[in-house]
Amino acid sequence: TSASPPAQALTLLRDIWGYPQFRWRQGEIVAQVAAGGNALVLMPTGGGKSLCYQLPALLRPGVGVVVSPLIALMQDQVDALRQLGVRAAFLNSSLSVEGVRDVETALRSGELDLLYVAPERLLMEGTLWMLEGVPLALFAIDEAHCVSQWGHDFRPEYQGLGVLAERFPDVPRIALTATADARTRADIVSVLGLEAAPQFVASFDRPNIQYRVTGKDNAKRQLLHFIRAEHEGDAGIVYCLSRKSVEETAAFLSAEGIEALPYHAGLSHAQRQEAQARFLREDGLVVVATVAFGMGIDKPDVRFVAHLDLPKSLEGYYQETGRAGRDGEASTAWMVYGLGDVVNLRRMLSGSTAPDWVQRIEAAKLDALLSFCESAGCRRESLLAYFGEEYRGPCGNCDNCQNPPAQRELTREAQMALSAAVRTAKDGYGYGAAHLTDVLLGRETERVRARGHHRLPTFGVGKEHHESVWRGILRQMVALGYLTAGEGGGLHATPRSRELLDGSAQFLLREEAAQPRERREKRAK
Ligand code: ADP
Ligand code: ZN
Numbered sequence: 001t002s003a004s005p006p007a008q009a010l011t012l013l014r015d016i017w018g019y020p021q022f023r024w025r026q027g028e029i030v031a032q033v034a035a036g037g038n039a040l041v042l043m044p045t046g047g048g049k050s051l052c053y054q055l056p057a058l059l060r061p062g063v064g065v066v067v068s069p070l071i072a073l074m075q076d077q078v079d080a081l082r083q084l085g086v087r088a089a090f091l092n093s094s095l096s097v098e099g100v101r102d103v104e105t106a107l108r109s110g111e112l113d114l115l116y117v118a119p120e121r122l123l124m125e126g127t128l129w130m131l132e133g134v135p136l137a138l139f140a141i142d143e144a145h146c147v148s149q150w151g152h153d154f155r156p157e158y159q160g161l162g163v164l165a166e167r168f169p170d171v172p173r174i175a176l177t178a179t180a181d182a183r184t185r186a187d188i189v190s191v192l193g194l195e196a197a198p199q200f201v202a203s204f205d206r207p208n209i210q211y212r213v214t215g216k217d218n219a220k221r222q223l224l225h226f227i228r229a230e231h232e233g234d235a236g237i238v239y240c241l242s243r244k245s246v247e248e249t250a251a252f253l254s255a256e257g258i259e260a261l262p263y264h265a266g267l268s269h270a271q272r273q274e275a276q277a278r279f280l281r282e283d284g285l286v287v288v289a290t291v292a293f294g295m296g297i298d299k300p301d302v303r304f305v306a307h308l309d310l311p312k313s314l315e316g317y318y319q320e321t322g323r324a325g326r327d328g329e330a331s332t333a334w335m336v337y338g339l340g341d342v343v344n345l346r347r348m349l350s351g352s353t354a355p356d357w358v359q360r361i362e363a364a365k366l367d368a369l370l371s372f373c374e375s376a377g378c379r380r381e382s383l384l385a386y387f388g389e390e391y392r393g394p395c396g397n398c399d400n401c402q403n404p405p406a407q408r409e410l411t412r413e414a415q416m417a418l419s420a421a422v423r424t425a426k427d428g429y430g431y432g433a434a435h436l437t438d439v440l441l442g443r444e445t446e447r448v449r450a451r452g453h454h455r456l457p458t459f460g461v462g463k464e465h466h467e468s469v470w471r472g473i474l475r476q477m478v479a480l481g482y483l484t485a486g487e488g489g490g491l492h493a494t495p496r497s498r499e500l501l502d503g504s505a506q507f508l509l510r511e512e513a514a515q516p517r518e519r520r521e522k523r524a525k
Helices: 007-017 026-034 050-059 071-083 097-108 125-132 156-167 182-192 219-230 243-255 269-281 314-321 339-350 356-374 379-386 411-424 433-441 446-450 467-479 497-501 517-524
Strands: 039-042 063-067 088-091 114-117 136-141 173-177 199-201 209-215 236-239 260-263 286-289 304-307 331-337 407-409 483-485 491-493 508-510
Touching: 007 026, 007 050, 026 039, 026 050, 039 182, 050 063, 050 136, 050 173, 071 088, 071 114, 088 097, 097 125, 125 156, 136 156, 156 182, 173 182, 209 379, 209 467, 219 243, 219 304, 219 331, 243 260, 243 286, 260 269, 304 314, 314 356, 314 379, 339 356, 339 467, 339 483, 356 379, 356 467, 411 433, 411 467, 411 483, 411 491, 411 497, 433 446, 433 467, 467 483, 467 508
Parallel strands: 039 173, 039 199, 063 114, 063 136, 088 114, 136 173, 209 331, 236 286, 236 304, 260 286, 304 331
Antiparallel strands: 407 508, 483 491
């Protein structure tokens, strides 16, 4: 499979695209598909996937059919190809009846090199029938992770693409994606019938990005401290979950002298365009955004990406942090998270009306994200492991490698916290972390007295630890599933809690989780 591409491929690469050589394994992939073989290509965004199907489509007789869910981008892609002199067109719901007719005519008369099609359009019997009547160079299935229910972008239409292998067994299929963990990859292979196809998997490693995760204390202040200390005057993206916190954070940074623009779906199209244009044009601007920002933005010198709220999954985290340091220079992926985030995300899940299997997938993804956050090992190692890549840390660049967190064995404390949760809970109503902390620290608040919690045997048993230690313990317990958050944020025991009580599990607290760096510094002063 590692054949070299035909000489003609290099000529086209230079004459049409003006590139002197292939990047990474593009040449091998082109050779594989040009020779009529199938392939699965996994490459991070910006890696150069398009060429892997565009070039073979030109080398082979017939038209190359590109399946893409990104209808909004088809026009741009086709325009760009036409500028290079490639005969390209697209078929999707945005076309008029005449528009469709023109494309079909061009297709039938062999005047197209590449045809972009939305999956639902491709799967219409009329389209399949038409394609059976013309010579086809290949099928390229872009964003192939959409076939997987496990993927973050599942599209039911994509599952129908299995017909390509059945109805066009002699036409090569090349599936491409930028995000596919092992499970998604297996789904792509089985749905698209690529069992025998070679897989070209580029590394997802981004060595110039420093991954850091820290306990949330006062998120905005922590962010300010981080930017001032390490990224004054740098371009960066700050992600928040809600529009409100986007607005507040942007205003806060601006008031502190760090120019920051808000970006979220509640702003007008013109406002968003303006923010995007300024971000690309100006130096050292910070954009505070919901996840809507960043798709298709190619700014090479983004020096930091900060998360003030947890993303929904590690795929999301990887994509968002991946917008930093495209130029290869040192950059920071910085995130704060706290018990509130964990409770919120868990609650969103348990309140979900999605089908069972979807909820199970979402829960597993959240677990993966939380265990990444709580990990005391190399961040890069656990991130890459999630994408099925074997990498042995220490990387020497992430927070845990540079500053290995002490792990304290606090099983007894975890048992105390559990006991406080169990003893205070009544009629299915549980108390939140703040109240449990009051009980553990022996604080006679009004609420504690009113509920008689000062008479519990657990009252005051945790005095020897600082409040922030308890906050860390409770957060990690929820993250690891020893406690679960019910309605209103009340914490309850879980079936897993037993492992702590009977001593079959140890509870190790990351020291850093309990005492954010910012605090230690303040105290030292
Ligand atoms: P992807 O689809 O993987 O996100 P693209 O196919 O859009 O990436 O390519 C990303 C960028 O890399 C584009 O600007 C493209 O022109 C450029 N590129 C791709 N292949 C090469 C190459 N062999 N040499 C130089 N630039 C390339
Ligand atoms: Zn590391």
